[in-house]
Amino acid sequence: MRTYNEALVLRIAERLQHLPDVEEKVMFSGLVFMVNGKMCLGISRNDMMVRLDPNTLDSLTDKDGWEQMVMGGRPMKGYLLVSADVLNRNDELDYWINLALAFNPFAKASKKTKRS
Numbered sequence: 001m002r003t004y005n006e007a008l009v010l011r012i013a014e015r016l017q018h019l020p021d022v023e024e025k026v027m028f029s030g031l032v033f034m035v036n037g038k039m040c041l042g043i044s045r046n047d048m049m050v051r052l053d054p055n056t057l058d059s060l061t062d063k064d065g066w067e068q069m070v071m072g073g074r075p076m077k078g079y080l081l082v083s084a085d086v087l088n089r090n091d092e093l094d095y096w097i098n099l100a101l102a103f104n105p106f107a108k109a110s111k112k113t114k115r116s
Contacts, residue, residue, distance in 0.1 A: 003029050
């Protein structure tokens with residue numbers, strides 16, 4: 001059973017289809033879009049996870065519908081959750097996707113685990 005909004009997945013995938021290196025991975029009980037081998041966007045239930053430059057948080061104070069992502073009780077630096085209520089509008093969805101894509105070239109890729 002899928003625990004994420006498949007309609008939102010399709011809307012995001014459509015906006016990323018022009019990019020050469022996009023991979024969808026099921027993780028964190030949701031779906032993550034890897035761009036250039038790096039986590040970029042994701043869907044958890046109805047919300048969208050956005051990976052962005054942690055230094056841009058101050059510039060987002062006028063934007064509604066987001067909160068810093070928390071895992072294990074700790075805030076995750078550089079990761080936000082954007083509410084599905086905001087993402088119903090295409091211009092808002094595009095704003096958050098473009099923010100994540102702008103940071104992607106500077107984001108660090110996770111270390112590859114060696115399999116024996």
